[in-house]
Amino acid sequence: MKSILFLLLLISYSGFGQDQLFGCYTSKKEENSMFVTKIELKDDWTFKYEFVGDLAYNWGGGSYDIDTEQVVILNFGESHLDSTQQIIQSLSSGKEIFGRRFYVLKKQNLYPLGKDGILNKKARLEKSSDCNFRNK
Numbered sequence: 001m002k003s004i005l006f007l008l009l010l011i012s013y014s015g016f017g018q019d020q021l022f023g024c025y026t027s028k029k030e031e032n033s034m035f036v037t038k039i040e041l042k043d044d045w046t047f048k049y050e051f052v053g054d055l056a057y058n059w060g061g062g063s064y065d066i067d068t069e070q071v072v073i074l075n076f077g078e079s080h081l082d083s084t085q086q087i088i089q090s091l092s093s094g095k096e097i098f099g100r101r102f103y104v105l106k107k108q109n110l111y112p113l114g115k116d117g118i119l120n121k122k123a124r125l126e127k128s129s130d131c132n133f134r135n136k
Contacts, residue, residue: 021066025110025125037123038131039074039103039110047074050133059135072110074101 027037035053041064042048050059062077076099102113103125110125 020108021072021105024128024131026128026131027123027125037125038133039125040131040133041072048131048133049074049076050131050135052134057134059133066105070105071113072103072105074103076100 022041022043025039025041027035036051038048038050038052040048045063045065046061047064048059048061051057060076062075064075065073067073103110104113104119108127112120112123112125114120
């Protein structure tokens with residue numbers, strides 16, 4: 001089973017090219033928008049995540065995988081929620097807010113994939129030269 005997974009990752013990895021995948025992706029320029037999502041995909045298959053908006057500030061990281069359809073799967077490890085998000089999580093029977101998230105890589109952009117499998121084109125994350133995370 002491990003060899004099949006490794007083979008799938010190897011095939012997926014060879015189809016992308018390092019320069020196309022690894023790096024920083026951000027939703028909008030911070031000075032122009034109140035809500036900003038940032039993701040840094042590192043070449044060791046780990047990522048860093050940050051969401052900044054109005055009174056919310058959430059950050060975390062973990063590992064990621066890529067399937068053959070160019071879907072990036074973020075597997076969150078340690079995550080930090082602001083107090084508002086912690087209250088929401090406790091009210092929703094402790095359901096994990098992060099867990100796994102799915103993004104589709106198209107033309108140097110990451111698009112979130114909803115639970116219904118539909119691409120959210122309005123929430124596009126563009127590749128950028130630097131993520132400038134608040135929490136280094």
